[in-house]
Amino acid sequence: MSAFVDEDTRVVVQGITGGEGQFHAEQMIEYGTNVVAGAVPGKGGQDVAGVPVYDTVAGAVREADADASVVFVPPAFAADALYEALDTDLDLVVAITEGVPTQDMAGVKRRLGETDTALVGPNCPGVITPGEAKLGILPGTIFSEGRVGLVSRSGTLTYQIVDSMTQRGVGQTTAVGIGGDPVIGTSFVDALDRFEADPETEVVVMCGEIGGEDEERAARHVAESVDTPVVGFVAGRTAPPGKRMGHAGAIVSGSGAGTAASKIEALENAGVPVGDTPEAVVETVSDLL
Amino acid sequence: MKLHEYQAKEVFADAGVVVPDSRLATTADEAVAAVEAVGLPAAIKAQVHVGGRGKAGGIELVHTPDEARETAARILGMELKGYTVDRVLVEAAVEFVDELYVGVTMDRSRGQPVVMASTRGGVNIEAVAAEEPEAIAREHVDPAYGLHPYQARKAVYDAGVDRDVARDAAGVLRTLYGVWDERDGSDAEINPLMVTEDREVVAADAVLNVDDDALFRQPDLAELADEAAADDLEARANEYGFDYVRLDGSVGIVGNGAGLVMTTLDLVDHYGGAPANFLDIGGGAKAERVSNALDLVFADDNVDSVAFNIFGGITRGDEVARGINEALSGFERVPKPVVVRLAGTNAAEGMAILNDDLVTVEETLEGAVKRAVAAAAEVAE
Numbered sequence: 001m002s003a004f005v006d007e008d009t010r011v012v013v014q015g016i017t018g019g020e021g022q023f024h025a026e027q028m029i030e031y032g033t034n035v036v037a038g039a040v041p042g043k044g045g046q047d048v049a050g051v052p053v054y055d056t057v058a059g060a061v062r063e064a065d066a067d068a069s070v071v072f073v074p075p076a077f078a079a080d081a082l083y084e085a086l087d088t089d090l091d092l093v094v095a096i097t098e099g100v101p102t103q104d105m106a107g108v109k110r111r112l113g114e115t116d117t118a119l120v121g122p123n124c125p126g127v128i129t130p131g132e133a134k135l136g137i138l139p140g141t142i143f144s145e146g147r148v149g150l151v152s153r154s155g156t157l158t159y160q161i162v163d164s165m166t167q168r169g170v171g172q173t174t175a176v177g178i179g180g181d182p183v184i185g186t187s188f189v190d191a192l193d194r195f196e197a198d199p200e201t202e203v204v205v206m207c208g209e210i211g212g213e214d215e216e217r218a219a220r221h222v223a224e225s226v227d228t229p230v231v232g233f234v235a236g237r238t239a240p241p242g243k244r245m246g247h248a249g250a251i252v253s254g255s256g257a258g259t260a261a262s263k264i265e266a267l268e269n270a271g272v273p274v275g276d277t278p279e280a281v282v283e284t285v286s287d288l289l
Numbered sequence: 290m291k292l293h294e295y296q297a298k299e300v301f302a303d304a305g306v307v308v309p310d311s312r313l314a315t316t317a318d319e320a321v322a323a324v325e326a327v328g329l330p331a332a333i334k335a336q337v338h339v340g341g342r343g344k345a346g347g348i349e350l351v352h353t354p355d356e357a358r359e360t361a362a363r364i365l366g367m368e369l370k371g372y373t374v375d376r377v378l379v380e381a382a383v384e385f386v387d388e389l390y391v392g393v394t395m396d397r398s399r400g401q402p403v404v405m406a407s408t409r410g411g412v413n414i415e416a417v418a419a420e421e422p423e424a425i426a427r428e429h430v431d432p433a434y435g436l437h438p439y440q441a442r443k444a445v446y447d448a449g450v451d452r453d454v455a456r457d458a459a460g461v462l463r464t465l466y467g468v469w470d471e472r473d474g475s476d477a478e479i480n481p482l483m484v485t486e487d488r489e490v491v492a493a494d495a496v497l498n499v500d501d502d503a504l505f506r507q508p509d510l511a512e513l514a515d516e517a518a519a520d521d522l523e524a525r526a527n528e529y530g531f532d533y534v535r536l537d538g539s540v541g542i543v544g545n546g547a548g549l550v551m552t553t554l555d556l557v558d559h560y561g562g563a564p565a566n567f568l569d570i571g572g573g574a575k576a577e578r579v580s581n582a583l584d585l586v587f588a589d590d591n592v593d594s595v596a597f598n599i600f601g602g603i604t605r606g607d608e609v610a611r612g613i614n615e616a617l618s619g620f621e622r623v624p625k626p627v628v629v630r631l632a633g634t635n636a637a638e639g640m641a642i643l644n645d646d647l648v649t650v651e652e653t654l655e656g657a658v659k660r661a662v663a664a665a666a667e668v669a670e
Contacts, residue, residue: 076505101503102395103473106432109400125602139602139634154548156600159633160654163600180547183400209548212397235551238536238558239567242340246532246547246569248502249397253415260555276559278552279655 003149003174003194003201004092004118005068007132012037012060012090014081015072016048024072024096024137025049031140033133037064039084061088068092070126070135078122079104086115094135095121095185102248105183112185119185123247125155125177138175146171147200148285149228151191152207153180153214153247157235157278161205164282170289173201180209180247188218196226203229203288205281206272210236211250211258219266229288232267232274233281234260290499293336295378296513297495300472301479304464308492311380320361321354323379329353330382333360337372338515341413345369350382371520383491388481389450390414390425391462392496393469402430404441404466406448406458410481424448436466457490458482472510473503522566522589529581531568538563539665541586541595541625543579545570545604553598553658560655562662565592570599579612587624593668595627596661598654606631606639617647626664630657 011028015021016038026049029035037060038048044055054060057069069090073081078097085093086108100122112119120127126136130143142159144166152158155177162175174195178186188206195201204226208215215234222230237260239245241252252258264274275281292300298308312323313336324331335347342348347369351357357379367374388411396403407425409417417424426447428440441459450458461482469477478496485491504511526533532547536554540562544550547569554564566589570582586595599609609631617623627648631639643650649664651657 075502099502101473101506102475102500103402103432103470103503106395106400106402110432137602142633152548154546154551155602156544156546157548157552159600159602160549160552163632182395182397207548209551214398217398233552235548235555237555238564239551239554240534240536243534243567244532245534245551245567250547250551257419277556277655 002129002132003198004120004127004176005129005133005135007032007034009034009092009133009135010065010067011035011135012039012057012064012066012069013072014039014057014069014085016040016053017043017046018072021072022048025051027140028070028134031134033135037066057084057088061090066090068135069094071095071097073097075099075101079108082108082119083111086111086117089115090117092135093117093119094124094126095119096124096126096136098123100181102182105181109183109185118190120176121179121185123181124179125158127174127176129174130172136177138177142166143175144171146173147202147289148172148205149195149198149201150175150205150207151188152177153209154207154235157207161207161233161278161281164278165285168282168286170282170286173198180249182212182249188214189221192218192221192226192230196228201228203231203285205231205233205285207233207235208263209234209247209250210239210245210252210260211247213258215263216266219270219272222272223270230272231281231284231288232272233278234263234267234274236260290501290504290510290514291338292497292499292510292513293338293515294334294495295336297497298492300468300497301465301492301495304468306461306464306479306492307489308495309381309383311378313376314361314379315365315376317358317362317365320377320379321358324351324354324357327379327381331357332380332382333357333364334378334380335364335367335369335374336376336378337369337374339370339372342369347374383483383493384486385483386486387451387484389458389484389490390480391458391465391482392476392478392480393466393474394476396429399429402432402469404428404430404436404444404462406444406450406462408449414480430466435470436463438463441466451484453488454484454490461490461492468497472497473500473507474498475500522585525588526568526585529585531570531582531585533585534567535589536564536566537591538565539591539593539669540661541565541589541592543568543570543582543586543595544598545600549598549600553596553654556655556658557596557662560659560662562665565589576608576612576615579609580616583613583616583627592625594661594664595625596657597627597629598657599631601631601633601636605634606636607642610639610642613648614642614644617644623647628657628661628664630654
């Protein structure tokens with residue numbers, strides 16, 4: 001199995017009867033993902049996107065043997081959907097929903113710590129292993145099979161760099177978007193560990209952005225316990241302090257914490273080359289392969 | 290979303306925190322009536338969403354009704370970091386012997402709430418946190434249980450708060466956590482929490498910032514939203530529902546997805562230009578949003594050229610292209626040069642639809658940014 005998912009991953013889509021849920025369930029199936037069920041309270045017994053819908057995630061696990069979930073449930077109900085998923089001992093839960101209240105996520109993260117489940121997101125594009133499976137909304141066509149793992153806080157920045165890699169013939173083992181919210185499941189450190197344990201991943205690209213300290217912690221982690229070469233990128237060098245740059249988590253505080261400069265310095269001190277531009281990142285990666 | 294000091298104080302006072310007697314005033318006459326009601330001396334405090342109001346001259350102590358009138362007249366209408374003051378809080382001055390700090394926020398790195406206490410109130414607490422982190426006592430809260438009373442006591446004792454007010458200070462911290470928790474706070478702070486000669490604790494200032502993503506379940510707080518933005522363009526962006534930040538460069542930027550838009554700004558800087566703004570039109574952008582985005586960027590007088598970069602995942606290139614054509618065909622002459630780069634879902638269809646007479650099309654992000662920077666430089670000459 002690659003870093004997070006593969007062609008055998010059995011996926012339940014929570015919120016499959018909504019517009020987004022149905023559209024992306026179809027896209028995932030078209031890509032080759034093994035979507036086995038949907039889960040929507042009150043909609044059990046229907047068929048959507050060619051898969052059976054259950055009233056509960058537990059039903060989808062029991063009847064369809066699901067072991068991973070993708071969540072398209074609206075923000076007000078997202079935390080409840082995540083607790084439901086975590087209570088069924090799935091291997092992986094990918095939360096696409098944007099706009100989940102931060103305090104809700106603190107509760108979910110607390111529960112997550114008691115389980116063996118990995119949570120990716122929320123507010124993220126998902127996870128893809130090219131040629132095998134995608135769990136989320138990433139556009140499958142730009143990815144190609146290869147040896148580079150990619151982890152990023154931003155969806156479209158991921159697409160930009162992946163597209164550029166693919167055009168140069170540099171393929172990917174897995175790409176994972178961890179999301180730009182203040183409180184998230186899988187962190188850079190968690191993703192780096194997954195790539196480190198994946199024998200097929202030879203180089204890792206890590207795309208950070210301003211706000212928080214996750215990049216700094218990842219840099220320390222790379223220095224201490226990652227042997228796979230890592231190439232970095234940090235968005236937001238020109239971001240002014242005190243202004244939220246789109247993502248809820250992307251803000252340089254008044255005291256100057258969370259700047260791009262601090263993250264770049266931490267990464268470079270850990271031996272991680274940081275590209276000035278997305279193209280520079282792709283060049284460094286090609287050189288390393 | 291930020292609440293004004295007077296709004297936050299009302300929320301805290303309703304929860305049981307002692308605050309000084311105060312009145313809101315929007316004219317000098319109202320300010321005089323207010324000091325007569327709350328007594329003298331009194332503080333006149335600008336109510337704007339700006340930090341460091343005191344240093345900027347937005348907070349003054351007055352001792353007579355005449356002084357209150359003059360001071361209020363001066364502060365009302367003044368500009369503080371781009372914001373015009375349209376209301377002041379007139380508040381009974383508190384005689385204090387000590388200034389404490391109490392606060393609650395989300396510790397992002399742990400995904401846990403954290404409560405804080407310090408005896409170093411009345412100053413910029415972020416500076417204290419940076420220089421002397423040990424001067425702030427912290428207790429992390431398990432969201433499954435909430436704040437245990439002992440944790441509030443521990444934070445206060447660890448901070449070194451005098452024993453005779455520690456109990457009351459811990460009570461304020463518990464109340465503050467309760468408000469933060471119930472009202473979906475992102476930050477709740479009282480700085481300073483004044484200790485009076487009678488050994489009472491009084492909230493002399495109040496901060497309550499609310500999680501934007503939770504406003505749907507805090508309707509009464511959502512109503513308090515004061516969209517008075519630092520400038521008209523930011524206000525217009527709010528109306529359109531865009532994530533927009535105005536900067537001071539000359540290359541306007543429109544894109545989708547926070548990380549990619551930030552990267553586009555950085556590239557403009559990298560290739561020798563200066564970004565005029567951050568504008569994220571979001572996922573699945575339809576033609577109308579695209580055309581609103583262009584209107585907004587054109588309306589910025591500083592903008593000399595526009596870099597328009599969309600990487601479509603959910604967003605479809607052909608829809609974006611139609612929006613661009615639609616927005617630009619309304620002009621007799623396109624007001625500023627626009628460089629467009631589309632990639633991802635239906636990008637080829639989009640490129641084919643784009644009207645070459647109206648925009649310059651580039652195939653790569655770097656190419657589009659370089660072209661826009663060059664175009665801005667040409668206009669500047």
